[in-house]
Amino acid sequence: MPHPETWLKVLPNGLYCEPGGFYVDPLRPVDRAVITHGHADHARPGHRAVLATADTLAVMRARLGEGNAGHTQQALGWHEPIGLGDVKAWLSPAGHVLGSAQVAMEYRGSRVVVSGDYKRTADPTCAGFEPVPCDVFVTEATFALPVFVHPPPAQEIRRLLDSVALFPNRTHVVGCYALGKCQRLIALLRQAGWDRPIWLHGALSAMCALYQQRGIDLGDLRPATVAAKASLIGAIVLAPPGAIADRWARRLEDPVVALASGWMRVRQRAKSRGVELPLVISDHADWNELNATLDDVAAPEVWVTHGREEALIHAAAQRGIRGRALRLLGYGDEDDGEPAHGDTTQGDTTQGDTTQGERHDEAAGLHLPG
Numbered sequence: 001m002p003h004p005e006t007w008l009k010v011l012p013n014g015l016y017c018e019p020g021g022f023y024v025d026p027l028r029p030v031d032r033a034v035i036t037h038g039h040a041d042h043a044r045p046g047h048r049a050v051l052a053t054a055d056t057l058a059v060m061r062a063r064l065g066e067g068n069a070g071h072t073q074q075a076l077g078w079h080e081p082i083g084l085g086d087v088k089a090w091l092s093p094a095g096h097v098l099g100s101a102q103v104a105m106e107y108r109g110s111r112v113v114v115s116g117d118y119k120r121t122a123d124p125t126c127a128g129f130e131p132v133p134c135d136v137f138v139t140e141a142t143f144a145l146p147v148f149v150h151p152p153p154a155q156e157i158r159r160l161l162d163s164v165a166l167f168p169n170r171t172h173v174v175g176c177y178a179l180g181k182c183q184r185l186i187a188l189l190r191q192a193g194w195d196r197p198i199w200l201h202g203a204l205s206a207m208c209a210l211y212q213q214r215g216i217d218l219g220d221l222r223p224a225t226v227a228a229k230a231s232l233i234g235a236i237v238l239a240p241p242g243a244i245a246d247r248w249a250r251r252l253e254d255p256v257v258a259l260a261s262g263w264m265r266v267r268q269r270a271k272s273r274g275v276e277l278p279l280v281i282s283d284h285a286d287w288n289e290l291n292a293t294l295d296d297v298a299a300p301e302v303w304v305t306h307g308r309e310e311a312l313i314h315a316a317a318q319r320g321i322r323g324r325a326l327r328l329l330g331y332g333d334e335d336d337g338e339p340a341h342g343d344t345t346q347g348d349t350t351q352g353d354t355t356q357g358e359r360h361d362e363a364a365g366l367h368l369p370g
C-alpha cells in the first residue's frame with residue numbers, strides 16, 4: 001500500500017490530497033477545499049468548492065460573506081463518508097470551536113487524519129474530540145511544551161467570579177476571541193451559575209448570534225456601550241483582545257482587565273498586555289492532551305503542521321512514533337496561536353491582536369521543568 005507521503009503532499013497552497021483532488025485548509029484560493037473550522041487561518045476566502053460541516057459553512061458565510069465562502073458549499077454530517085476521487089473521506093469532531101472537524105481520509109488501505117486545531121477538554125459549545133485510529137496523524141503543536149498545562153476551565157471561571165464578588169464596584173472586562181472562546185466563556189459562566197446579563201463589545205455580537213441560531217444557548221446577552229456604563233458596574237463584559245487595553249475599556253468604571261488565553265500561562269505576557277486577571281483558558285490541546293492524543297490515535301507516524309514541532313516530535317520519538325515537521329506556514333490561530341503573517345483576509349475587527357509575534361522569544365525564555 002502506498003505510503004501517505006506519496007499521496008498527501010505539502011504544496012505552496014497547502015496540504016493536498018492528490019488522488020482526492022482536494023486541499024485541507026488551503027492557504028490560497030483553490031478548486032476544492034475541505035475546511036476543518038472557521039478560524040481565519042483555516043477558512044480562507046475564494047475557494048471554488050468547499051466541503052465542511054454545516055456549522056463551519058455557516059461560520060464561513062457569516063465571516064467571509066456569501067460570495068467569498070465558496071462558489072459551491074457542501075455540508076457533511078459527522079462520520080458521513082464521501083468519495084472524493086479515489087479517496088474516501090469523512091469528518092469527526094475536533095472539539096475546538098462550533099463545527100470544528102478532523103478530516104479522515106483513506107486511500108488504498110492507509111488512513112490519514114488531519115486534526116486541524118483541537119482540544120480534549122469538554123466544551124459546552126461544540127462536539128467533543130473523537131480519536132480516530134490512523135496510520136498518519138496530522139496535528140498542530142501550538143502548546144507543545146511541558147510548561148503548557150492548562151488548568152480546568154471551571155477553576156479559571158471560578159477565579160473570575162471570585163474577583164467579581166470581591167470588587168462589586170468595578171467592571172470586569174474579559175478579552176476573548178470572537179469565534180469560539182467568547183461563546184465558550186459565556187457557556188462556562190452559565191454552567192457556573194452566572195445568570196445575569198453578559199455584556200458584549202460590538203465585535204463579538206455577530207458570532208454569538210450565529211451560535212444561538214445554531215442552537216447553542218448563551219442566555220441573556222446585551223450590547224456593552226459606554227452609555228450603559230452605570231449598568232456595567234459589577235458586570236462581566238466580553239471584548240476582543242485588542243479592545244481590553246484601549247480607550248474603549250478605560251472608559252468603563254474602574255475596569256478589571258482579564259484575558260482568556262492559553263498564553264496567559266506565561267506571566268510576562270499577561271504583564272506586558274496590562275492584564276490584571278489572566279485566565280488560562282485555551283481551545284488548543286495542552287502538552288498532556290497532545291501526548292494523550294498521540295496514544296489514543298495509535299498512529300505509527302505523526303506529522304506536525306505548526307507550533308512547537310521539535311518538542312512534540314521528540315516526545316513522539318521516545319514512544320517509537322515517527323515524527324515529521326510539515327512547516328506549513330500561514331497557520332497560527334486567530335485564537336491563541338500566532339496570527340497568520342500578513343493575513344488581511346478577515347474583514348471584521350476581531351484580529352486586533354498585534355502582540356502575538358513575541359511568542360517565540362517569550363517561550364524561549366521559559367524555565368522548563370526537567
Ligand SMILES: [Zn+2]
Pocket residue numbers: 037039096117333334335
Ligand atoms: Zn482554530
Ligand SMILES: [Zn+2]
Pocket residue numbers: 039041042117331332333334337
Ligand atoms: Zn489554527
